[in-house]
Amino acid sequence: MAASLWKSLLQTTKERILQQRRASLYVGADGYEEELIKKKLQQFAGGSINLSKVNNGIGILTLNNPKLMNAFTGTMMLELQERVTELENWKDGKGLIIHGAGNTFCSGSDLNAVKAISNSQDGINMCMFMQKTLTRLMRLPLISVALVQGKAVGGGAELTTACDFRLMTPGSEIRFVHKHMGLVPGWGGAARLVRIVGSGAALQLLSGAAKVDPERALHLGLSEETLSSSDETGALEEAQAWLSQYTEGPASVIRAVKKVVTAGRELPLEAALRTEKDIFGTVWGGPANLQALVTRPKHK
Ligand SMILES: CCC(=O)SCCNC(=O)CCNC(=O)[C@H](O)C(C)(C)COP(=O)(O)OP(=O)(O)OC[C@H]1O[C@@H](n2cnc3c(N)ncnc32)[C@H](O)[C@@H]1OP(=O)(O)O
Secondary structure, eight states: OHHHHHHHHHHHHHHHHHHHHHHTSSOGGGTOOHHHHHHHHHTSOOOEEEEEEOGGGEEEEEEEOGGGTTOBOHHHHHHHHHHHHHHHTOTTOOEEEEEEGGGOOBOSBOHHHHHHTOSHHHHHHHHHHHHHHHHHHHTSSSEEEEEEOSEEETHHHHHHTTSSEEEEOTTOEEEOOGGGGTOOOOSSHHHHHHHHHOHHHHHHHHHHOOEEOHHHHHHHTSOSEEOSOOSHHHHHHHHHHHHHHHHOSOHHHHHHHHHHHHHHHHSOHHHHHHHHHHHHHHHTTSHHHHHHHHHOOOOO
């Protein structure tokens, strides 16, 4: 009893430390004023970010502003942050699919809002706000998939890179159009793209602002698979089936898998090894491990 209380206290403390680390990407010393940018974003309303938690521990996050090809208004940026907090607190979750309403993914930031906050201080604050949110999204202990239907443009293309995997439907495209807007990615999309496709390919995609179709995305390792269905419901069902091959099993184990991979991806080797040891300690002797020792499955 005392041992299990101690273990749970230790776990809570570790999670708290991790949460503090997550929150500290930008702080006041960087000139980041979260409350100020939130007030500003609040002025650009429209659309929504909806989260539904379906069976088998898979969450579906819907970018919902189809009139503007699911462009991110200010309030959608705020809602995304809220949904990410909700997902951080969803202890039974194992997987996440992000898709857009109306059979298209997302056309980046709402150009009406961008125009109104085109001064550099607001722009940088918005960039820091979105980087923080998307970094937390990327680090969720859930296996995440961007389901790219239609177009993922600008910030929409950046958002896909915050997921562990991308699946594309026939005829869809991912396009980093920033150069044509006189910009570079600012939501963390360049840093993540380099890690996904390598620096040479990232340089080509950003400097060429080229349309990346499913075939090229597969070739670059930007997409895992081209789905057969291009209709909204069919593609979502296919994406769920694809994801469930990786989320099958107890939440504690699937979440631990994602955590060790995140540590391996982000930390220097020694720190990653220490984190792996800590996470190993949470599953070793746990219910799934004990059960496996009883049933002794053969891995043929
Ligand atoms: C983080 C930094 C960034 O995100 S920078 C990149 C910002 N995004 C863009 O520049 C995308 C601009 N939009 C486009 O290129 C096209 O609309 C794309 C997405 C290719 C879709 O083309 P298409 O399928 O022909 O639809 P459409 O142009 O008729 O659009 C339908 C209505 O949606 C609107 N829309 C689209 N994207 C945005 C956006 N980002 N912000 C605001 N509005 C957007 C279009 O203006 C159009 O509206 P309307 O029917 O003309 O009233």
